[in-house]
Amino acid sequence: MGKENIWLLIVGIYFIKTCAPLSNTTESPLSKNSTETVVDYSDVESKFSVRTAEEPDEDVCYLIPGKPETIAQCNFNTEGQTFLIIHGWSVAGLFESWIYKLVSALFEREPTANVIVVDWLHRASQHYPTSAENTKLVGQDVAKFVNWLEGLEYPLDKIHVLGYSLGAHVAGIAGNLTNSKVNRITGLDPAGPSFENADSLRRLSPDDAKFVDVLHTNTRGTPDLSIGIQRPVGHVDIYPNGGTFQPGCSLQNTMRMIATYGFYNMDQLVKCSHERAVHLFIDSLVNQAQQSWAYRCGSKDSFNKGLCLSCRKNRCNKLGYSVNKIRTTRSTKMYLKTRAMMPYKVFHYQIKVHIFNQKNVSLVEQPLKVSLYGTHGEREEITVTMPGMITNTTISFLVTSDVDVGEILMIKMQWEKDSYFSGFFGANEFMIRRLRVKSGETQAKAIFQTKEGEFGYLKQGGDTLVFVKSKENPVSRREERLHRLKMHGSFFKQGMNEAEKEMKENS
Numbered sequence: 001m002g003k004e005n006i007w008l009l010i011v012g013i014y015f016i017k018t019c020a021p022l023s024n025t026t027e028s029p030l031s032k033n034s035t036e037t038v039v040d041y042s043d044v045e046s047k048f049s050v051r052t053a054e055e056p057d058e059d060v061c062y063l064i065p066g067k068p069e070t071i072a073q074c075n076f077n078t079e080g081q082t083f084l085i086i087h088g089w090s091v092a093g094l095f096e097s098w099i100y101k102l103v104s105a106l107f108e109r110e111p112t113a114n115v116i117v118v119d120w121l122h123r124a125s126q127h128y129p130t131s132a133e134n135t136k137l138v139g140q141d142v143a144k145f146v147n148w149l150e151g152l153e154y155p156l157d158k159i160h161v162l163g164y165s166l167g168a169h170v171a172g173i174a175g176n177l178t179n180s181k182v183n184r185i186t187g188l189d190p191a192g193p194s195f196e197n198a199d200s201l202r203r204l205s206p207d208d209a210k211f212v213d214v215l216h217t218n219t220r221g222t223p224d225l226s227i228g229i230q231r232p233v234g235h236v237d238i239y240p241n242g243g244t245f246q247p248g249c250s251l252q253n254t255m256r257m258i259a260t261y262g263f264y265n266m267d268q269l270v271k272c273s274h275e276r277a278v279h280l281f282i283d284s285l286v287n288q289a290q291q292s293w294a295y296r297c298g299s300k301d302s303f304n305k306g307l308c309l310s311c312r313k314n315r316c317n318k319l320g321y322s323v324n325k326i327r328t329t330r331s332t333k334m335y336l337k338t339r340a341m342m343p344y345k346v347f348h349y350q351i352k353v354h355i356f357n358q359k360n361v362s363l364v365e366q367p368l369k370v371s372l373y374g375t376h377g378e379r380e381e382i383t384v385t386m387p388g389m390i391t392n393t394t395i396s397f398l399v400t401s402d403v404d405v406g407e408i409l410m411i412k413m414q415w416e417k418d419s420y421f422s423g424f425f426g427a428n429e430f431m432i433r434r435l436r437v438k439s440g441e442t443q444a445k446a447i448f449q450t451k452e453g454e455f456g457y458l459k460q461g462g463d464t465l466v467f468v469k470s471k472e473n474p475v476s477r478r479e480e481r482l483h484r485l486k487m488h489g490s491f492f493k494q495g496m497n498e499a500e501k502e503m504k505e506n507s
């Protein structure tokens with residue numbers, strides 16, 4: 001059975017789950033003389049559970065639209081901001097464990113906020129197409145709730161809605177039905193099936209809030225089979241690791257887990273990449289010191305070549321809670337790499353190198369090992385696959401490090417044999433004069449030259465080439481001059497000020 005078939009099987013099992021019995025309990029009738037007598041809330045079936053930092057997984061108090069007394073009863077902080085969490089399709093009809101983790105993380109970051117979990121479990125635990133259709137009803141409920149809060153003079157500018165999977169589309173539908181726009185909607189891997197080609201009124205879209213940001217983490221396969229929506233649906237759409245599949249969620253891992261735990265755990269396994277969107281957002285809340293950055297790029301392939309690490313004109317942005325609210329007319333697709341676990345941040349580098357030779361050599365899919373040594377630390381033997389290596393061309397590739405090495409001072413590079421036979425008839429080699437390196441996170445650029453001689457030989461299956469930071473770099477030359485001037489002290493103060501001015505103008 002091929003990888004693709006296994007995947008289809010898994011998706012199949014995931015979607016052909018039997019329906020949970022439909023419960024027909026309705027809300028208790030609402031008081032007739034609340035302040036909002038004009039609006040009929042009797043059809044609001046969704047529940048709005050006000051969570052607390054102390055018991056993030058417990059439903060202790062519900063806000064009931066049309067019942068203003070519940071505001072005080074639930075200790076709703078009218079001065080604080082409000083997060084509304086909307087879950088997605090539920091196989092078991094139960095809250096999933098990510099909910100309380102997200103609740104806790106929100107409180108950790110914003111202790112005075114209100115965190116409300118929208119409970120639409122009954123409507124979410126139907127056959128998938130039915131639940132997908134139910135997003136309309138739940139969206140109406142949420143819109144009524146938001147309008148009710150606004151009627152009580154709670155500013156919608158303080159509302160941030162977070163919707164996962166189908167919940168992202170609930171947020172979108174709600175956002176379109178509210179009297180005014182809420183401040184922000186974050187779509188966490190919005191569901192794909194039934195929505196990929198739906199018009200913007202039926203799904204999440206940039207019109208649905210003042211600002212809409214989206215994480216796409218499981219957009220694998222053809223559009224109708226992709227669990228997460230593939231098209232951009234917000235102002236900022238981030239595709240971590242290309243958006244298709246997340247590290248640590250590989251099929252091998254999945255099969256290993258099945259061998260260990262059996263098919264019983266299938267749902268959790270399939271959801272690994274899908275749910276990663278939530279955990280990336282949690283990471284952005286609690287690991288502020290390890291903020292992940294994403295970079296605007298035309299395609300996943302260009303990103304993987306390291307061609308998109310620019311931050312000019314808002315080309316880069318923070319992933320998650322602290323995103324800069326850049327509203328462009330066209331959605332921007334952004335990319336980044338991550339680790340397989342929290343904290344997810346990695347450091348991105350573009351390495352550009354001209355490879356030359358007398359002999360005409362053209363190779364594909366070559367394995368390289370790159371080691372980075374910097375002022376803060378080192379990261380050795382990062383595996384990189386070169387898509388193509390052709391004589392007398394400049395190649396560009398992306399290297400990521402899960403270690404913050406600081407300013408890079410030395411780089412080592414080794415070309416591994418791709419098979420036993422490669423190099424059997426005389427090893428291939430290229431000459432390299434220097435490396436150009438650009439850091440995405442610091443935007444710093446540097447040039448590295450071979451440690452010995454004018455150029456080095458990168459040989460298939462051969463020795464490691466060592467490159468050291470070059471003085472050639474114009475930026476560092478200016479910095480050096482400034483440093484020199486500072487060393488001379490106040491005697492040259494005049495000159496130093498000029499140098500500083502020059503640096504500012506040139507940077």
Ligand SMILES: *[C@@H]1O[C@H](CO)[C@@H](O)[C@H](O)[C@H]1NC(C)=O
Pocket residue numbers: 024
């Ligand atoms: C709800 O359940 C009761 C019995 O428990 C049944 O009589 C009634 O028809 C049901 N209503 C709906 C709308 O299914």
Ligand SMILES: *[C@@H]1O[C@H](CO)[C@@H](O)[C@H](O)[C@H]1NC(C)=O
Pocket residue numbers: 033034035
């Ligand atoms: C609602 O009606 C009850 C009695 O019917 C009354 O005691 C209460 O004050 C009313 N509340 C409001 C908000 O009008």
Ligand SMILES: *[C@@H]1O[C@H](CO)[C@@H](O)[C@H](O)[C@H]1NC(C)=O
Pocket residue numbers: 175176177178179180181200201207208
């Ligand atoms: C709802 O969506 C439509 C179509 O995208 C848009 O024209 C309208 O302004 C939206 N309404 C609100 C309140 O966002």
Ligand SMILES: *[C@@H]1O[C@H](CO)[C@@H](O)[C@H](O)[C@H]1NC(C)=O
Pocket residue numbers: 360362
């Ligand atoms: C190298 O190969 C390319 C195509 O593979 C060819 O166009 C070019 O003329 C060759 N150059 C030399 C010097 O052999």
Ligand SMILES: *[C@@H]1O[C@H](CO)[C@@H](O)[C@H](O)[C@H]1NC(C)=O
Pocket residue numbers: 356357358359360361391392
């Ligand atoms: C590559 O360029 C160098 C000059 O930079 C030249 O001497 C060499 O012949 C070229 N190799 C090929 C295969 O064209």
